Amino acid sequence: MFTLAIVGRPNVGKSTLFNRLVGRKLALVDDQPGVTRDLREGEARLADLRFRVIDTAGLEDVTDDSLQGRMRRLTERAVDMADICLFVIDSRAGVTPTDQIFAGILRRRAAHVIVAANKAEGSAGDSGALDAYSLGLGEPLRISAEHGEGMADLLEALRPLAQEFAARATPDAAELPRTDVAVDEDGTAPDGPERPLQIAIVGRPNAGKSTLVNRLLGEDRLLTGPEAGITRDAIAVEMDWGGRPVRLFDTAGMRKRAKVQDKVEKLSVADGLRAVRFAEVVVVLLDAEIPFETQDLRIADLAEREGRAVVVAVNKWDLEQEPQARLAELRETFDRLLPQLSGAPLVTLSAKTGRGLDRLRTAVLKAHEVWNRRVTTARLNQWLAAMVAAHPPPAPGGRRIKMRYATQAKTRPPGFVVMCSHPDKVPESYRRYLVNGLRADFDMPGTPIRLTLRSQSDKNPYKDRRTKQPSKLKKHIGRTGRGSRAV
Numbered sequence: 001m002f003t004l005a006i007v008g009r010p011n012v013g014k015s016t017l018f019n020r021l022v023g024r025k026l027a028l029v030d031d032q033p034g035v036t037r038d039l040r041e042g043e044a045r046l047a048d049l050r051f052r053v054i055d056t057a058g059l060e061d062v063t064d065d066s067l068q069g070r071m072r073r074l075t076e077r078a079v080d081m082a083d084i085c086l087f088v089i090d091s092r093a094g095v096t097p098t099d100q101i102f103a104g105i106l107r108r109r110a111a112h113v114i115v116a117a118n119k120a121e122g123s124a125g126d127s128g129a130l131d132a133y134s135l136g137l138g139e140p141l142r143i144s145a146e147h148g149e150g151m152a153d154l155l156e157a158l159r160p161l162a163q164e165f166a167a168r169a170t171p172d173a174a175e176l177p178r179t180d181v182a183v184d185e186d187g188t189a190p191d192g193p194e195r196p197l198q199i200a201i202v203g204r205p206n207a208g209k210s211t212l213v214n215r216l217l218g219e220d221r222l223l224t225g226p227e228a229g230i231t232r233d234a235i236a237v238e239m240d241w242g243g244r245p246v247r248l249f250d251t252a253g254m255r256k257r258a259k260v261q262d263k264v265e266k267l268s269v270a271d272g273l274r275a276v277r278f279a280e281v282v283v284v285l286l287d288a289e290i291p292f293e294t295q296d297l298r299i300a301d302l303a304e305r306e307g308r309a310v311v312v313a314v315n316k317w318d319l320e321q322e323p324q325a326r327l328a329e330l331r332e333t334f335d336r337l338l339p340q341l342s343g344a345p346l347v348t349l350s351a352k353t354g355r356g357l358d359r360l361r362t363a364v365l366k367a368h369e370v371w372n373r374r375v376t377t378a379r380l381n382q383w384l385a386a387m388v389a390a391h392p393p394p395a396p397g398g399r400r401i402k403m404r405y406a407t408q409a410k411t412r413p414p415g416f417v418v419m420c421s422h423p424d425k426v427p428e429s430y431r432r433y434l435v436n437g438l439r440a441d442f443d444m445p446g447t448p449i450r451l452t453l454r455s456q457s458d459k460n461p462y463k464d465r466r467t468k469q470p471s472k473l474k475k476h477i478g479r480t481g482r483g484s485r486a487v
Helices: 014-022 067-081 097-109 126-135 151-164 209-217 263-278 294-305 323-337 357-371 377-390 428-441 472-480
Strands: 003-008 040-046 049-055 084-090 113-118 197-203 235-241 244-250 281-287 309-315 346-348 403-411 415-420 450-455
Touching: 003 014, 003 067, 003 097, 014 040, 014 049, 014 084, 040 151, 040 235, 049 151, 067 097, 084 097, 084 126, 084 151, 097 126, 113 126, 113 151, 197 209, 197 263, 197 294, 197 357, 209 235, 209 244, 263 294, 281 294, 281 357, 294 309, 309 357, 323 346, 346 357, 377 403, 377 428, 428 450
Parallel strands: 003 049, 003 084, 084 113, 197 244, 197 281, 281 309, 309 346, 415 450
Antiparallel strands: 040 049, 235 244, 403 415
16 A cells, blocks of 8 residues: 655645545635644555555744644655655646746655646636646646545556555554443453554643654654644554553644634644544543643543543653652542542653653553443442442432333443333432442442433233233133133
C-alpha cells in the first residue's frame, strides 16, 4: 500500500480533496486559509485502488521558528514520508510565485509528483490549468475536489505508480472499537480479534496534549509550541505501547462554550467530542499549575456520561515543588468534585521529560480491563442479597420494594439489571448505594456503571386468562356418555 501526500498553498482545497478520497468528512474544512495544521492520515479508496493519504498544512514561504515555519517543516516531513506527492494548486488563482518555489522543493525532495489544478469546474479555471504546465512537473490534472470531477483522471495517473508499491501492500488494520457489548447469562461475552486500544487525550488548551503524544511516539509527529490552541483536528496516530497496539487521538483544546466564538474553533471542539465518543479510554490531561478548573470537570463528566473509561493525568509535574502534599490535595479534590468517577486512576507525569509515562500506561490498561469486566449472575445475586440484608430498600407509601435478582447485561461500560417490584419508587439514593456497592465489591473504581431497575410482577400469569375450551375428544365423550360404545 503506497502513501500519497496532498501538498500545496493554504486554501487550495487540500482538506476537501482528502475528505473526498477517504469518503468521510474527517478533516476540518472552512473558507478561511490555514485551517489544517497537523498531518492527518486516512485510508483512501479510489475505485479499486487502496492507499494511505496524508492531508498537510498549507505551505508558507517562511523558514523561521514561528507557527507557520513549524507547520512548513511538518509538511516537508510528510513529503519525505510519502511515496507520491499530489501538488494541488488553485486553477482560478493561477500559478503564483509561492507555487513556483514549492514546485522546486518537490522536484528535489519527492520521487513522484502529480500536479492537480483544483477548482477547475467550468471555464473559470481554464487559464490556471494551462499555467500549471509552467511548473515543469508534467501534465496537470483538472479536478474539482468539491464536486468530484477529475477523479477518474487521478485514478489513471496513480494506477501505474501503485504497481511499483504493490509488494508493500498490507491489510487495513483500522477497525471500529466495540462498545456496549452484550453479555450472556453466565457472564461471558464473545471475544473478537485483537484490535488497537482506542485512547483519546482531551483537556483544555495548552495542557500539553500534543507534547504528550509526541513523547509517547518518540518523534515530533504533531505540531507543538507555546501558543494555546495549536491543534485543531482530532488526529489519530497508531503505535505499539509496550507490546499492545494502540490508536491515540490528539484532540483540540476545549474551552468554555461561552468563549468559543470562532467557527473553526467550534468545528475543532466538535471533532474532539467525536473522538471521545469513538475512544475506549479517555485520558483527561490537566495542567498541574491550574488543575480541576470548571472546564476540566465538564470534560471528565462528558467522558463518564459517554460511558468511557477515564484516566486523569496531571501534566507538568516536573515543575511541582512539593509533590507528595500536592498529590494528596489533588486526590481529595478529585474525589470531592467528581464523585461519579471516585477511584479513577490519577497519574502525575511530565510530557516534556517523559517522567511518569510507565504509570500512565499501567493506569490506562487497568482502566480498560475494568471497563471490560464481567460478573457472573450467581455472584451478583449473592451480592444483592447481602446488600439488601445490610440496608433494605425503603417502603414509600407503605409499599415494600422487593429486590429479586440481578444480572449483567453488557460490558464496555459494565451494565447491570436488577429485577424488582416498583422500580419507579426506588429513590436515587438507593441507586447510588447499589452502584457504590458494585464498585467496591467487584473492584470497579472509576469506571462508568450503568444500573437499570426493571419490574417483575408477582401476579399469576394465568389469573386473567379465559378458561380453555374443552378439546374435541372431551366434547365427543360428553355427547356419547361415559359408558357408551363407539359405533
